[in-house]
Amino acid sequence: MRVKICGTATFADLACAVTAGADAVGFLMGITHVTQDAVTPEAAAAMAAALPPFVEPVAVTHLTKPTDLIRIVDASHCTTLQIQDMVTPEDIAEVREALPYLRIVKAVHVMDASAVATAKDFAGAADAILLDTRTVDRIGGTGIPHDWNISAKIVEECLVPVILAGGLTPENVTEAIRRVRPYAVDVHTGVKKNGVRDAERTRAFVVNARSAPVPHTSIMG
C-alpha cells in the first residue's frame, strides 16, 4: 500500500514523513481556506530538493486556472499535481500538454452516491482519483471520514488508481483499506497530535497502512 503524508510545511515535517516511510509528501499551495500548513512554491521547491529518491513531491491546491496550476508546479518542482477544486477534463488536458511528465490527481469529494459518476468523469483525464471529504467551508484537510461504501464502489468502477483520503488515522486506516481496497492512502489531520505533526502517529499510520491485507488488483488496465 502506497502512502502520502500531506500538509508538509517544514523540514521537520519532511523528515518525519520520510523517516516514517512515506511514498509521497504533499505541499499545500494556493489554498482558499485558512491553514497553518500552506507554503509558497519556493519553500516547497527547497523541501522537494531535500527529498531522497523514491519519495514523490506533490503540489496540492485549490487553484483552478490551468495557467496558475502550471505556474505552481513549475515553481515548486513537484512531480505530481493534486487538484482539489472544480476544473474540467479539458483544463487537466491543458496542464498535461504544458507539462507532459506531470502525474495529475483529481480530488473527488464523496458527499453522496453522485461521487461515483464524478469520479468516472475524471478517470479519463486524470492519472488517479483521490477520494476526500468536504464540508461547507473546507475542501480537503477536514479530518472527517466519508462513506467508505461509496469509496469502495468507486474503486470497483474506476479504471484508474483510486487514493483514499479524508479523516484517516493510524487507528482506522487498516479497516479503511480492508473495506475500500484503494491504490494508496493519504492523510493530514490524523497524524497530528495537539495540532502538530507527530512522528509516532505518522510512523504508526504508515506501519498500519502497510500491514493491511489487500488482494492484488491490477491498476494498469
Ligand SMILES: O=C(O)c1ccccc1N[C@@H]1O[C@H](COP(=O)(O)O)[C@@H](O)[C@H]1O
Ligand atoms: O490537508 C489540508 O489541510 C488541505 C487543505 C486544503 C486542501 C486539501 C488539503 N489536504 C488534502 O485533504 C486530504 C485529507 O485531509 P485530512 O487527512 O482529512 O486532514 C489530505 O490528505 C490532502 O490530500
